[in-house]
Amino acid sequence: MSSLGNKFVLPAKFAGSETTVWEEFIQLAIENKPLNLGQGFPDFAAPQHVTKALADIVTGENVLLQQYTRGYGHPRLVAVLSKLYSKLVSREINPHNEVIVTAGAYEALYNSILGHVTSGDEVILIEPFFDCYEPMVKLAGGTPVYIPLRPTKTSGTILSSDWKLDPEELAGKFNKNTKAIILNTPHNPLGKVFTVEELNTIADLCKKWNVLCISDEVYEWLVFKPYKHVRICTLPGMWERTISIGSGGKTFSVTGWKTGWAYGPAELLRNLFIVHQNSINSCNTPTQEAIAQGLELELGRFGQPGCYLQSLAVELEKKRDFAAKFLREVGMIPVIPEGGYFMIADWSPLAGKVKLEQETDKYMDYRFAKWMTKNIKLQGIPPSAFYCTEHKNLAENYIRYCFIKKDENLQKAEDILKKWIGGYGKL
Numbered sequence: 001m002s003s004l005g006n007k008f009v010l011p012a013k014f015a016g017s018e019t020t021v022w023e024e025f026i027q028l029a030i031e032n033k034p035l036n037l038g039q040g041f042p043d044f045a046a047p048q049h050v051t052k053a054l055a056d057i058v059t060g061e062n063v064l065l066q067q068y069t070r071g072y073g074h075p076r077l078v079a080v081l082s083k084l085y086s087k088l089v090s091r092e093i094n095p096h097n098e099v100i101v102t103a104g105a106y107e108a109l110y111n112s113i114l115g116h117v118t119s120g121d122e123v124i125l126i127e128p129f130f131d132c133y134e135p136m137v138k139l140a141g142g143t144p145v146y147i148p149l150r151p152t153k154t155s156g157t158i159l160s161s162d163w164k165l166d167p168e169e170l171a172g173k174f175n176k177n178t179k180a181i182i183l184n185t186p187h188n189p190l191g192k193v194f195t196v197e198e199l200n201t202i203a204d205l206c207k208k209w210n211v212l213c214i215s216d217e218v219y220e221w222l223v224f225k226p227y228k229h230v231r232i233c234t235l236p237g238m239w240e241r242t243i244s245i246g247s248g249g250k251t252f253s254v255t256g257w258k259t260g261w262a263y264g265p266a267e268l269l270r271n272l273f274i275v276h277q278n279s280i281n282s283c284n285t286p287t288q289e290a291i292a293q294g295l296e297l298e299l300g301r302f303g304q305p306g307c308y309l310q311s312l313a314v315e316l317e318k319k320r321d322f323a324a325k326f327l328r329e330v331g332m333i334p335v336i337p338e339g340g341y342f343m344i345a346d347w348s349p350l351a352g353k354v355k356l357e358q359e360t361d362k363y364m365d366y367r368f369a370k371w372m373t374k375n376i377k378l379q380g381i382p383p384s385a386f387y388c389t390e391h392k393n394l395a396e397n398y399i400r401y402c403f404i405k406k407d408e409n410l411q412k413a414e415d416i417l418k419k420w421i422g423g424y425g426k427l
């Protein structure tokens with residue numbers, strides 16, 4: 001035994017959060033070199049005006065852009081964010097105290113949760129949920145309360161809008177200890193874009209029980225026609241109880257830049273400022289400046305054909321349709337997303353083709369995802385990672401694929417699957 005003894009064991013507040021699906025599947029990808037439709041990022045170039053802006057910033061004459069900037073957000077970035085969102089939510093947003101820039105949307109979530117949730121608080125998580133919500137709530141001392149979206153249709157074409165919350169079940173999750181609900185629209189992994197009626201149901205309960213809504217809207221620009229992204233903070237009585245979260249990485253296809261933000265009323269944002277100044281303190285200056293320049297340009301051509309905020313979804317819709325088609329052709333049952341860049345598909349019709357007994361995981365979706373990565377060389381993510389232990393069984397028949405990939409890579413995915421199925425693949 002080491003001379004350190006037990007003094008440095010992991011603090012109990014992290015119990016149960018030791019591993020993530022990402023750690024496991026990134027390692028699996030390194031070892032097996034599959035075609036990776038697992039992690040959520042584009043494999044094609046970001047808009048040139050944004051990457052060029054960053055190159056110019058780091059090699060340019062303004063040496064101060066290589067130094068610390070304002071802790072709560074680089075002035076040029078908070079200025080354009082307040083301008084953009086003031087327009088989108090039809091109210092004046094103060095760039096100084098109603099916007100904060102964070103190390104990705106991830107940190108905005110962390111600050112919202114750590115800044116508002118404390119022991120004894122309950123936080124409602126809608127399943128499937130982006131997996132970091134749960135450990136963050138636990139770290140804050142809160143208790144997650146889970147409610148699954150359930151498919152309301154079992155045959156024919158299934159859309160992500162067919163996955164719904166039961167309003168009565170939802171109402172039953174709220175009580176005097178409820179501090180917050182975390183909403184994600186457009187949704188990862190379902191691609192569901194919550195309708196205004198669904199958002200009103202959530203909003204009414206938030207108002208009834210005086211509950212904070214943390215609204216994760218990182219895929220706000222990735223919505224397919226005819227669906228519309230509705231910001232819950234724009235519903236009556238919701239501005240004062242909503243923190244809305246966005247991501248520069250998702251907006252401009254530069255996920256590695258890890259630059260995100262939150263906006264909302266100063267009273268709620270203040271707690272996020274305090275978590276931020278006592279942890280991260282200030283985010284890196286060059287990416288903030290580049291994203292600011294990028295947003296200024298897009299704001300200037302908002303609503304016009306070249307605007308990236310709107311054109312990426314048009315490109316992506318074709319990729320969605322392509323992926324849905326080949327998943328269907330090989331026998332899976334895709335759930336057609338209305339937004340975002342993920343699609344889940346029911347793989348159970350292919351159960352006879354996979355040797356799940358070769359894997360040892362408890363949940364079948366993990367076995368399927370691993371077996372496919374190792375043997376067929378196509379990687380997806382097991383969606384039970386986005387459920388609490390008691391509900392993981394609800395996701396066992398599904399796999400999540402990311403379709404924001406080059407057409408040639410989506411074609412490769414089709415070829416891999418069809419060759420495996422014994423169809424008409426081109427390999």
Ligand SMILES: Cc1ncc(COP(=O)(O)O)c(C=O)c1O
Nearest residue numbers: 040104105106130188247249260
């Ligand atoms: C729903 C959701 N929220 C937040 C994030 C994190 O965003 P960022 O990369 O800006 O930290 C992601 C990333 O995949 C996500 O899917």
